[in-house]
Amino acid sequence: MGTLLATDDLVADELTARGLDVKGRALGWVTAEGSLRDAYESLLWTRVGDRVVWVLDRDETPTADAFRSLVARIPWNSLLYPGMSVRVDVSGKMHWVKDTRFAGQLVMDAIRDQADAAGRPRPEYDAAEPAVRVAVRFGRGTADIGVTLNLTPLNQRGYRTEGGVAPLRETLAQVMIARLKVDASVPEVIIDPCCGSGTLLIEAAMRLMNRAPQVQRPASRLSKWLGLESISWTELVADAKSQERPLHTRCVGYDIDDDAIARARENIERAGLSDAIQVTYGDVYDLTPTADLTEGTGWILANPPYGTRLGRGQDLPELYFTLGERAKQWAGSQLGVITSEPELSQSMRLRPKKKWTMQAGGQRLTISQFVLGENPVTEAADSVQSAPPEAVLGLLNRLSKNLDKRAKLLKENVIDCYRIYDADLPEFNVVIDRFGDYLHIQEYRPPKTIDPKKASERRQLIRQWVPKHLGIPLKNAVYKERFRQTGATQYEKGDAPLWVDVAENGLNFEVNLTTYTDVGLFLDHRPLRRWLMAECKGLHVLNLFCYTGALSVAAAKGFARTVTSVDASNTYLNWAEDHFAKNGLNPKHYEFLRANILEWISDRPEPLYDLILLDPPTFSNTKASEITLDIQRDHLQLLLDTSQWLMPGGSIYFSSNARGFQLDPAVGTHFRVEDLTNRSIDADFDRAPPHVLFRLWPLVPSDEPH
Numbered sequence: 001m002g003t004l005l006a007t008d009d010l011v012a013d014e015l016t017a018r019g020l021d022v023k024g025r026a027l028g029w030v031t032a033e034g035s036l037r038d039a040y041e042s043l044l045w046t047r048v049g050d051r052v053v054w055v056l057d058r059d060e061t062p063t064a065d066a067f068r069s070l071v072a073r074i075p076w077n078s079l080l081y082p083g084m085s086v087r088v089d090v091s092g093k094m095h096w097v098k099d100t101r102f103a104g105q106l107v108m109d110a111i112r113d114q115a116d117a118a119g120r121p122r123p124e125y126d127a128a129e130p131a132v133r134v135a136v137r138f139g140r141g142t143a144d145i146g147v148t149l150n151l152t153p154l155n156q157r158g159y160r161t162e163g164g165v166a167p168l169r170e171t172l173a174q175v176m177i178a179r180l181k182v183d184a185s186v187p188e189v190i191i192d193p194c195c196g197s198g199t200l201l202i203e204a205a206m207r208l209m210n211r212a213p214q215v216q217r218p219a220s221r222l223s224k225w226l227g228l229e230s231i232s233w234t235e236l237v238a239d240a241k242s243q244e245r246p247l248h249t250r251c252v253g254y255d256i257d258d259d260a261i262a263r264a265r266e267n268i269e270r271a272g273l274s275d276a277i278q279v280t281y282g283d284v285y286d287l288t289p290t291a292d293l294t295e296g297t298g299w300i301l302a303n304p305p306y307g308t309r310l311g312r313g314q315d316l317p318e319l320y321f322t323l324g325e326r327a328k329q330w331a332g333s334q335l336g337v338i339t340s341e342p343e344l345s346q347s348m349r350l351r352p353k354k355k356w357t358m359q360a361g362g363q364r365l366t367i368s369q370f371v372l373g374e375n376p377v378t379e380a381a382d383s384v385q386s387a388p389p390e391a392v393l394g395l396l397n398r399l400s401k402n403l404d405k406r407a408k409l410l411k412e413n414v415i416d417c418y419r420i421y422d423a424d425l426p427e428f429n430v431v432i433d434r435f436g437d438y439l440h441i442q443e444y445r446p447p448k449t450i451d452p453k454k455a456s457e458r459r460q461l462i463r464q465w466v467p468k469h470l471g472i473p474l475k476n477a478v479y480k481e482r483f484r485q486t487g488a489t490q491y492e493k494g495d496a497p498l499w500v501d502v503a504e505n506g507l508n509f510e511v512n513l514t515t516y517t518d519v520g521l522f523l524d525h526r527p528l529r530r531w532l533m534a535e536c537k538g539l540h541v542l543n544l545f546c547y548t549g550a551l552s553v554a555a556a557k558g559f560a561r562t563v564t565s566v567d568a569s570n571t572y573l574n575w576a577e578d579h580f581a582k583n584g585l586n587p588k589h590y591e592f593l594r595a596n597i598l599e600w601i602s603d604r605p606e607p608l609y610d611l612i613l614l615d616p617p618t619f620s621n622t623k624a625s626e627i628t629l630d631i632q633r634d635h636l637q638l639l640l641d642t643s644q645w646l647m648p649g650g651s652i653y654f655s656s657n658a659r660g661f662q663l664d665p666a667v668g669t670h671f672r673v674e675d676l677t678n679r680s681i682d683a684d685f686d687r688a689p690p691h692v693l694f695r696l697w698p699l700v701p702s703d704e705p706h
Contacts, residue, residue: 007358010048010178018042026139028091031055040231043149044214044240047174047207050154053135054227055146064096067103067143071110074145079226080132083121086111087130089148092138103136107145131224151221158216159271160197167196168303170213172338172360173203179356179367180336182299183207187249189298189333193284193323195253198264200301201277209247209276212240216271247276254282284319285475287326298333300372304344317347317456318463318479324348325464325474331373338367347460388469392461395421395428396469402684409683417502417511419523419684420470430462433523436500439467439477440513478513501582505530507553508582510575520548520575524690525615527680528653529554532613536560539610542645544597549576551613556585564591564609566600598627598638605644611651612642618658631656636664639671643698650697655680657691671696 011030012022020038024031034042036054043052056074061067080086088104090097097103111134112122133148155171177183182190182204192200206213219233251273255261264279287300304319320339324347327335339345340363345352352368359365388396402420409418421432423444433440441462446455459479467477478498498514504526511519532541532551536558543552546565549572556563567573573594577587593600597616616638620629629638635656642652652671667673673696680693 007048007175010175011046014046014048015042018045029137029139031144036227037231037236039149040233040236043154044212044217044236046154047203047213048171048178050171051135052149052154053137053144053146054149055144058142058144060141061094061138061143062096062141064102064106067094068106068110070143071107071145072113074110076111076114077118077120079147080111080123081224081226082115084123084131084224085126085129086123086132086134087125087127088134088136090136090138094138094141094143097138103138107134107136133223147223147225147227149223150217151223154214156217156221157202157213157271159202160199160267161270168199168338169360170199170203172365173199173303174207174213175358176200176301176303176336176338176367177204177207180299180301180334180369182301182336185297187297187299187333189250189252191251191287191298191300192253193282193287193300193302193326194304195255195264195279196257196260196303198253198267198277198279200303201251201253201264201279202268202271202273204299204301205247205249205251205273205276206271208249209244211244212237215240251277253277253279254284254286255279256281256283283475284323284326285473287323287329289329298330300327300330300333300335302335302337304337304339316344318459320344320347321349321460321463322474324350327370327372333372335370335372336367337370338365340365342366347456388465389461391457392465394425395462396465398424399432399466399469406684413505413526413682415504415526417504417509417521417523418682422685422687424687428458428462432466434470434472435511435513435519436502437472437476438498438500438513439470439472440519441466441477441479442517443479443481445481480514480517505533507533507550507557509548509550509553509579510582521550522547522615524657524681524685525551525655526682528655528693533558536611540608540647541611541613542566542609543613544601544642545614545616546572546576547615548572549579549592551615552576552590553579553583553585555611555613556580556590557583560611562591564593566593566595566597568594568596570594596627598629601638601641601645605641607645607647607650609645609650610647611653612645613653614638614642615653615655618656631658632661636666636670639667639696643671643696646698648700652696653693654696655691655693661692663692663694667696669699671698 008025008028008030012025015022015030015032018038018041020032020034020042022030022032039052039054046052056079057070059066059070061070086108088107090100090103108125115122130151133151135146135148137144155169157170160167160170186208190201190204195201215237222228222233253264255264258281261279261281268274268277268279302323304323305316327350335350337345337348345366345368350370353371354369356367357364399421402424406418417433417435419431419433421430423429423431429446430441430443443459463477463479467474497512500511500513502509502511502521507529509521511521513519529551532554536555537560539560540562541555541560541564543549543555543563543565546552546567549565552563552565565573565576567576573592577592580587580590616629616631618631639652639654646652663673673694676693676695677689677691680691681689
């Protein structure tokens with residue numbers, strides 16, 4: 001029987017449990033004696049084996065001629081139907097086999113020679129959809145030749161059609177479950193906090209129910225050779241089903257990917273386990289004992305992201321650290337984790353009771369077992385962690401000082417969204433914003449001179465202690481890595497959306513904390529929104545590069561007569577319309593235009609507006625146009641083009657967040673300029689001005705300098 005590497009002991013145990021006599025074990029292969037029915041029953045019941053081969057013959061094959069003689073003496077005509085397609089799989093090594101295709105061709109030659117001699121149709125070679133698979137295995141100077149009884153790999157159980165990103169193979173899930181001895185007793189609950197397509201939960205439930213893994217395999221996925229005539233696959237499957245027992249374990253899964261949840265539910269339904277397994281949206285932060293998920297004899301089984309696999313945000317050590325922290329609450333239960341990177345397991349800060357390593361899919365994997373609540377190292381760590389470690393005290397003290405400085409701001413404004421910290425301390429180069437009951441923590445990429453391990457440790461300290469210090473649940477902290485913009489779009493797409501409602505001085509907005517670098521609300525423009533609400537009554541307002549329409553909403557709430565919002569993105573225009581509706585403003589009464597703004601403002605301008613809001617990106621280009629915008633280079637022309645849309649006496653609010661921006665002196669020859677930068681910055685952004693803001697009035701001939 002073929003196995004995953006370093007799992008031959010598990011396969012041998014399976015065969016022995018079925019009463020078979022195991023004759024040999026080698027890396028990736030187990031040999032046993034038994035009848036053909038025993039072989040098919042082994043195929044039906046093996047949980048970790050990849051294939052079952054009925055050996056036809058074996059002998060020493062020191063040369064190609066010896067191998068040719070071996071395959072020639074096998075009576076192929078009495079084993080294969082006339083003309084049936086064949087595939088030959090060759091594994092192992094032999095000194096004379098430089099190319100496995102050569103050994104495969106020798107097998108096909110023998111089969112065809114015997115067919116020709118008997119006047120039978122010659123079988124064709126079919127690698128994709130053969131009727132029969134023949135296996136050749138070389139090892140220790142000998143060759144085994146047989147029929148692979150399964151046409152498709154045994155990890156295919158019939159319930160999973162798609163796996164999504166980096167799916168866990170069914171056989172690998174069973175290796176993990178077997179190593180951990182999850183079924184040594186009947187656990188009260190099994191939880192998978194990153195369940196993906198549901199494989200671990202399904203395989204665990206099947207083992208506990210004593211369900212044969214291949215009960216859904218149709219006979220069409222078995223090799224169609226003459227030996228199958230003596231076996232009733234239907235009878236074997238029926239007998240296996242009669243041995244199933246009720247499941248008394250509650251199985252629960254979480255995932256942060258809605259698509260993964262949908263796939264898992266489909267797989268669970270195809271496996272016939274919808275009544276036994278529940279999967280919902282959530283992640284490791286939801287791994288908390290509750291009234292209906294009690295502590296006790298349970299298992300947490302996790303296949304968290306690792307290597308190049310996708311995870312929420314980019315900081316996998318943080319994910320593993322949080323998994324360890326949340327798992328500690330389940331005293332009396334056990335935790336099993338599989339990963340390809342041992343350092344990630346170390347991030348959990350738990351001492352494993354036992355570890356196993358194996359090769360699968362070209363990766364070296366480690367399975368770790370943790371007994372929760374009984375590990376002295378874990379308990380010691382818990383006692384130490386009851387107070388913040390000294391390494392993070394400086395940051396926490398700074399957060400407290402910053403909140404004291406913001407007391408007046410919070411008293412004078414009715415807001416639940418504001419900046420708490422802006423890289424005040426060099427060793428904690430992060431920005432921390434509060435949005436309602438959530439924290440949005442962005443880390444600027446540390447310089448290459450910083451030790452990655454030390455940077456990771458600081459991330460863990462931030463993730464664990466900042467939310468706790470600010471009274472925010474750990475699961476409500478969103479952590480992102482933000483690269484300083486070097487021409488790339490600030491709207492680069494990332495994770496699935498996490499929508500949060502926030503309030504600001506009577507305005508209501510909905511921010512998305514996860515999908516994009518920016519969340520949909522520029523907190524630093526809070527003063528400008530206050531001004532717009534105070535001064536827009538009766539005005540015709542144009543908002544260019546409107547983004548999600550926060551400034552447009554402020555103008556409309558300030559009783560502007562008309563508000564026109566222009567952006568190149570339908571996504572943001574739709575978001576802007578939602579913001580209008582959220583503030584009791586009917587979007588149908590306002591104008592939302594999708595356009596390339598650099599082209600639109602130059603196309604037949606009309607003096608229609610009293611006030612224009614101009615907050616362009618630092619750099620912009622589109623696939624639909626060759627026109628690009630570099631705000632430092634192009635702002636004079638942009639202002640001149642924009643001013644063509646102003647009524648007499650109208651003005652422009654012009655803002656930019658470009659680092660080091662300098663207003664072109666030539667602007668003063670065309671506009672009366674008022675620099676509002678310092679007045680437009682609230683106390684939560686006083687560390688470093690995040691933008692410049694000017695108000696400009698076009699000069700009429702009588703105003704122009706002589």
